[in-house]
Amino acid sequence: MDWESAVGVSRTRAAVAIRAGRLAALAALTAVAANAAAGETVAKGRAKVTFGVEAGVQGSYGTWAFWGLGQTFAPDADYPSTHNWLETYLKPTLVADYAASDRVTLYGGGGLTGSATIGTDYFESGDTGAVLVGSGYVGLRLAPGESGLGLDVSAGKQEYRIGNRLLLSTGGGNGFERGGVTTFPHRAWGMTGIVRASWRGLTVDGFYLEPDLLESSDTGDRLLGAKAEWAKAPGQFVGASYFEFVRSTAPYPQAPVSIVENGRDGMGTLSAYWKLERTQGALAGWSFLGEVARQSNGRIGMEAWGGGVEVGYRFQRARWTPRLSYSPRYFSGDDPATTDRLERFDGLYWDGSPATWSSGSNGALAFYNSNVVVQRLRLELVLSPRDLANAYFFDVRAAETNSPIQFGQAARPSGGGSQVQIVAGVPEKPLSRDLYFEYVRVASQHVFVTAGLALSFPGDGLRAVTTEPHDWLGALVNVTIKY
Numbered sequence: 001m002d003w004e005s006a007v008g009v010s011r012t013r014a015a016v017a018i019r020a021g022r023l024a025a026l027a028a029l030t031a032v033a034a035n036a037a038a039g040e041t042v043a044k045g046r047a048k049v050t051f052g053v054e055a056g057v058q059g060s061y062g063t064w065a066f067w068g069l070g071q072t073f074a075p076d077a078d079y080p081s082t083h084n085w086l087e088t089y090l091k092p093t094l095v096a097d098y099a100a101s102d103r104v105t106l107y108g109g110g111g112l113t114g115s116a117t118i119g120t121d122y123f124e125s126g127d128t129g130a131v132l133v134g135s136g137y138v139g140l141r142l143a144p145g146e147s148g149l150g151l152d153v154s155a156g157k158q159e160y161r162i163g164n165r166l167l168l169s170t171g172g173g174n175g176f177e178r179g180g181v182t183t184f185p186h187r188a189w190g191m192t193g194i195v196r197a198s199w200r201g202l203t204v205d206g207f208y209l210e211p212d213l214l215e216s217s218d219t220g221d222r223l224l225g226a227k228a229e230w231a232k233a234p235g236q237f238v239g240a241s242y243f244e245f246v247r248s249t250a251p252y253p254q255a256p257v258s259i260v261e262n263g264r265d266g267m268g269t270l271s272a273y274w275k276l277e278r279t280q281g282a283l284a285g286w287s288f289l290g291e292v293a294r295q296s297n298g299r300i301g302m303e304a305w306g307g308g309v310e311v312g313y314r315f316q317r318a319r320w321t322p323r324l325s326y327s328p329r330y331f332s333g334d335d336p337a338t339t340d341r342l343e344r345f346d347g348l349y350w351d352g353s354p355a356t357w358s359s360g361s362n363g364a365l366a367f368y369n370s371n372v373v374v375q376r377l378r379l380e381l382v383l384s385p386r387d388l389a390n391a392y393f394f395d396v397r398a399a400e401t402n403s404p405i406q407f408g409q410a411a412r413p414s415g416g417g418s419q420v421q422i423v424a425g426v427p428e429k430p431l432s433r434d435l436y437f438e439y440v441r442v443a444s445q446h447v448f449v450t451a452g453l454a455l456s457f458p459g460d461g462l463r464a465v466t467t468e469p470h471d472w473l474g475a476l477v478n479v480t481i482k483y
Helices: 003-039 065-073 460-465
Strands: 041-044 047-063 082-099 104-120 126-142 149-157 191-199 202-210 222-233 236-247 252-254 258-260 268-277 286-297 302-314 323-331 372-384 387-398 412-414 421-423 430-442 447-458 472-482
Touching (some): 065 447, 065 460, 065 472, 082 126, 302 372, 430 460
Antiparallel strands (some): 041 047, 047 082, 047 472, 082 104, 126 149, 149 191, 191 202, 202 222, 222 236, 236 268, 252 258, 268 286, 286 302, 302 323, 323 372, 387 430, 412 421, 430 447, 447 472
């Protein structure tokens, strides 16, 4: 055996050993969590301790990811046309409450999140994973008294969401060195400080957030903000929020092709959101939700707009009680003609599932809620108490042509003679049309099985910049356990 072969064998064995070690750690965590979950909730006097666990495994397969863009713009990288990989994660948690008095409750919680990817995903990352602190927080809750005023103060690593999850939802980084690029097991913010005052149906929050970003792409984001929300009843609320980045090194792309250093630093976002879902009365079966936002940063001449709405109706007396909904969204792009201004919307930490704010099925991995106009149709069916089916159609277009859609996408020369310049984005607005079919089986109160099939067809914009455009096929099977 020559030296290069020996090194290759050693690397292979090392990779296998690392992968086995990660899987062993996950298996050990599973055993601990299973034993903990067996007791579920333990109450003694004024104290109550609740154990929980969530685990998942997902197999994914795809062909011609990103429609052939990788083969066009990085031919030497030998980007494969087929991918298949396995994602797995485990999240054991413990939450404790202590009633110090009739009104005062002390609480806290913590847990681990282990995640791994076996095989190679769409981003050419694989055989990797991590076991990290998934949550760890403490808080004090003051129940409403005669005046109706309540207070909740908490700090630490925990989840926090605003409105319909368009802007602030997933505070953790996923994929790459952590694994789990599509299952998103890491959702908690790295550090939070939250003060919430409530009075009857009104709540007012002041918050400080640090996202738990990947080490490989940590831009040091820190933000401060506040929100006010009025919730009349379950499924009915209206609110507004404002937050500002007090620190960030995240750059912004600008048309035609340039980078604004530390573009996110100092950017402020003002948003309004609402939801109305009725099961009785004149509007029974109807639902309306939406969220809109304006972003600005005077330091770099930024002003951007984004948002979306959804209108749905459930036919309660029809077979399978179908629900049909329509959701248009708009996220501004940077106008190449205004080089002194930046109009590109920053999608921030949105919830990117198909049921919420993804810009497509497969396409959601390429379009990051910036410089896109999206229309989504969704059909939901209740086939039985344990069988659910969903069908989605996405039409995705660029808000601005020859303008960045995401970093590095379709940068190319444009024009001729002395007018040649490098531009990004696409010359035509149609980006893709996506179909996504999903079947969910509720195997038990704690076990859920999901199968999904995604088809993404490139539009004229992608075809114009791709040497050999292809349809993008993706499929998955997921098993999730929650206690």
